[in-house]
Amino acid sequence: MTIQEILQKLPFAPPFLFVDGLDHIDSEKVQGHFTFRQDMDCYKGHFKGYPITPGVLLTEVMAQTGLVCLGIYLLGDEVLEGNMTFGLTSTEIEFLRPVFPGEKVTVYAEKVYFRFGKLKCRVTLKNEAAEDVCSGTIAGMIITKPHE
Amino acid sequence: MDKETLIAQLKEIVKPYAKNEEGLLNINENTDFVNDLKINSANLVDVILDVEEQFNIVIDNESMERMLDVRSAMEIIEAKLAAK
Secondary structure (H helix, E strand, O other): OOHHHHHHHOOOOOOOOOOOEEEEEOOOEEEEEEEOOOOOHHHHOOOOOOOOOOHHHHHHHHHHHHHHHHHHHHHOOOOOOOOEEEEEEEEEEEEOOOOOOOOEEEEEEEEEEEEOOEEEEEEEEEOOOOOEEEEEEEEEEEEEOOOO | OOHHHHHHHHHHHHOOOOOOHHHHHOOOOOOEOOOOOOOOHHHHHHHHHHHHHHHOOOOOHHHHHHOOEHHHHHHHHHHHHHOO
């Protein structure tokens, strides 16, 4: 599966698409990037007069690349039934450095396991200076859409 | 392996994922992982992977779907160990 095909299969759209592109993907790992635009809504309130990217969005960047992009790649030609989707099941993340408006971050995710529809990855987010921004473990699985 | 030993080993495996401490204290053959121990479905996968590691066996999809309580877990583990 090509990177372009994976991006087209992503179930996200703006304003909640947090993958700009993938730099590398294979069955063990994925690397992708995203730039936080200065005009994003979150900066109007996080924090008042002092814009910093919320940790939940950093987590989302790691989940969209590390779990969803890699998950789509690992599923390959297997087509998810219409009532199935991806669900985030756990995160254990340490936040080490702030990410300011306009910064580009790169996700490095490494598969711990993909079994019984659950994908668990070790993930690290780095800034343009190649410093660790946050890192930890995240997991997600294929679930039935709860409200359908 | 006798039943008590196997249940004791299963208890150690499920401990990190069980949200109901009372259910864990009273664990027995009839204990249901989801209803009695309040293990969520994502963590059931981790329980199964820990079982595989502990007993050095491979659990297939069909067995995984059946492994929802202590009794069926014991049956599956014993069958897999016997088949080795």
